[in-house]
Amino acid sequence: MGNEKQKISALIELNDELENYFQNTIIPQLFVDADFVLRKFTPPAMKQFRLRPDDIGRPLAEIKDNFRFPSILENIQHVIETGEILEKEIQTTDMSWFQMNIIPYVMIREKKTNGVIITFVDITSRIRELKDQESLILEHELLLDTISHDIKTPLTSLGLTIEMLKKIPEKGMDKFPVLLEKVENSLFKIKDIIMDLTESRRSDQHYQARAELLDVEQILxxxxxxxxxxILESTAKISWEVQQSELFFVRRKLRSILYNLIGNSIKYRYNGRIPEIKIKTYVDEDYTVFTITDNGRGIAEWDQEKIFTKYERISRDVEGTGVGLHLVKEFVYLSGGRIEVESKLGKGTQFKLYFKNHNH
Amino acid sequence: MARIILLEDDTDIREVVQWILESENYEVFGFVNVADFMDRDLNLVPDLYILDVMLPDGSGLDVCSHIRNESRDAQVPIIIMSAHASLEQVSSGCVADAFIQKPFDVDSLLKKVNELVN
Incomplete structure (x- = not known):
C-alpha cells in the first residue's frame, strides 16, 4: 500500500509540474485527441482563438471557426493517419500568418498515434516585411523602367549629334551652332530627369508624381x-476602344494601374483559352471610366471583396505578391475615384475604374 | 533622289536624323505627330517610312498598320524606331521591315536605311 501511495504522489507531482509548465507556455498550443476532441490548450491559445475553459472536451468540429483556418481538421486527420509531422505557413481568415506545426501525440507503450499537438507561431510581421520588400522591389523595377525609358530619348539625340559634330571638318561649319545647341538641349533633358529623381528623394515623393494631361492610347x-x-507567351489578344482619349493623372500611376490589371488578366487566364482583353474608355458624368474586360478564370463572388486587400491572394498556383491590386485601388481612391469589379467564375472579369474629372 | 518620311515627335532627334539622311542625299519629310502626318500631301509617296512609336497623339504602330492597309503605299518599306527593347515581338499589328532601338548610332541607322531603299 505504501508503495502505491508513493506512486500516486509522484504522479501528482509530475502532473503539477506539467500543468505549471503548460500554463507558462507563451505560444498558442492545442492538444487534440484521435477523436478530434479538444483535450487541452495553453493560455495564449485561449486568447488567440477566443476559447473558453468549457471548450475542453468539445469536438473540434464545433469550434473550428475559432481557428479562422478552414482546412485545420483535414490537416489533423492527415497527421493522425500518417504519423508524420506537418509544418506549414498558414494565413487565417483574419489576415494573420502563422507557422503551424502539427505533431503526432504518440503513446509510447501502445506505439500508436492518439492525437496531435498543434503549435502556432505568429509570423504575421515577418511575412508583412517580406511582402513590403517585394512591393518595394516591384515599385523599384517600375521606376527603373520609367527612368531608362525617359533617358533614352535625349541619349539618342546626344549620340547622333556628337557623331554629326565629328563630321564637321568634311561637311562644313554651317551646322555647327545648331548641333551644339542640340547637345546642350539633350544635356538639359537628362539633367531634368536627374533633378526630378533627386527632388523626389528629398521630398519623399515619387518620381514624376505630378498629375498631367495624359494621352490614354500612348500609355496603353x-x-x-x-x-x-x-503577351507573346500567352498569345493574348489585347484591343482597345478609346472614346475618351485624355486623362489628368500621374503618368507613372496610370501606367502601374493598367500594367497590373492587364498583367493580371494574362496571368489569371482560363486554361486552354486564348486570353482576350478589351479596354474601353468613356466619360460618365464627372468621371472618365476605364473598363478592362477579360475572358479569364474569373473571381468567385466570395473572393471579390478580398482581392484589393494588401497581401491577400486568392490563387496560390500563380506567382504574385498580393500587392498589385492593393496599389491599384490606392492610386484610384486617393485621386477621388473608385473601382468596381464584376466577375463570373470560368467566364471572365471586368474591372471598372472611375477617375474623377478635374477642371484644370 | 530617294524620299523618306520621318515621323518623330522629339525635335532634336527628328532634326538630327533629318540632317544625317540629307547628308547621304536622301530627301526627308519630317512630321511631328500622327495628326500632322495624316494631313500630309497624299501625292507624296516615299521610298521609306521611319516611324517613332510613342507619339503625343497616338502610336507609330497604328500608323504602320494604316500604311500597310493602303494599297497605294502598302509595299513601301517601314522602319520602326523605339526605346522599347521587346518591340519586335509585339508589333504583330504592323509588319515592319526593320526595327531600330533607341539609343542608336549613325552607322546602324544608315545601314538599315540603305538596305531598304536600294
Missing amino acids: EDVRLTLAPQ
Missing part, C-alpha cells in the same frame, strides 16, 4: 510593350 501602348513577353 506603353503598357502593352512592357508586357510584351507575357
Whole structure:
C-alpha cells in the first residue's frame, strides 16, 4: 500500500509540474485527441482563438471557426493517419500568418498515434516585411523602367549629334551652332530627369508624381510593350476602344494601374483559352471610366471583396505578391475615384475604374 | 533622289536624323505627330517610312498598320524606331521591315536605311 501511495504522489507531482509548465507556455498550443476532441490548450491559445475553459472536451468540429483556418481538421486527420509531422505557413481568415506545426501525440507503450499537438507561431510581421520588400522591389523595377525609358530619348539625340559634330571638318561649319545647341538641349533633358529623381528623394515623393494631361492610347501602348513577353507567351489578344482619349493623372500611376490589371488578366487566364482583353474608355458624368474586360478564370463572388486587400491572394498556383491590386485601388481612391469589379467564375472579369474629372 | 518620311515627335532627334539622311542625299519629310502626318500631301509617296512609336497623339504602330492597309503605299518599306527593347515581338499589328532601338548610332541607322531603299 505504501508503495502505491508513493506512486500516486509522484504522479501528482509530475502532473503539477506539467500543468505549471503548460500554463507558462507563451505560444498558442492545442492538444487534440484521435477523436478530434479538444483535450487541452495553453493560455495564449485561449486568447488567440477566443476559447473558453468549457471548450475542453468539445469536438473540434464545433469550434473550428475559432481557428479562422478552414482546412485545420483535414490537416489533423492527415497527421493522425500518417504519423508524420506537418509544418506549414498558414494565413487565417483574419489576415494573420502563422507557422503551424502539427505533431503526432504518440503513446509510447501502445506505439500508436492518439492525437496531435498543434503549435502556432505568429509570423504575421515577418511575412508583412517580406511582402513590403517585394512591393518595394516591384515599385523599384517600375521606376527603373520609367527612368531608362525617359533617358533614352535625349541619349539618342546626344549620340547622333556628337557623331554629326565629328563630321564637321568634311561637311562644313554651317551646322555647327545648331548641333551644339542640340547637345546642350539633350544635356538639359537628362539633367531634368536627374533633378526630378533627386527632388523626389528629398521630398519623399515619387518620381514624376505630378498629375498631367495624359494621352490614354500612348500609355496603353506603353503598357502593352512592357508586357510584351507575357503577351507573346500567352498569345493574348489585347484591343482597345478609346472614346475618351485624355486623362489628368500621374503618368507613372496610370501606367502601374493598367500594367497590373492587364498583367493580371494574362496571368489569371482560363486554361486552354486564348486570353482576350478589351479596354474601353468613356466619360460618365464627372468621371472618365476605364473598363478592362477579360475572358479569364474569373473571381468567385466570395473572393471579390478580398482581392484589393494588401497581401491577400486568392490563387496560390500563380506567382504574385498580393500587392498589385492593393496599389491599384490606392492610386484610384486617393485621386477621388473608385473601382468596381464584376466577375463570373470560368467566364471572365471586368474591372471598372472611375477617375474623377478635374477642371484644370 | 530617294524620299523618306520621318515621323518623330522629339525635335532634336527628328532634326538630327533629318540632317544625317540629307547628308547621304536622301530627301526627308519630317512630321511631328500622327495628326500632322495624316494631313500630309497624299501625292507624296516615299521610298521609306521611319516611324517613332510613342507619339503625343497616338502610336507609330497604328500608323504602320494604316500604311500597310493602303494599297497605294502598302509595299513601301517601314522602319520602326523605339526605346522599347521587346518591340519586335509585339508589333504583330504592323509588319515592319526593320526595327531600330533607341539609343542608336549613325552607322546602324544608315545601314538599315540603305538596305531598304536600294
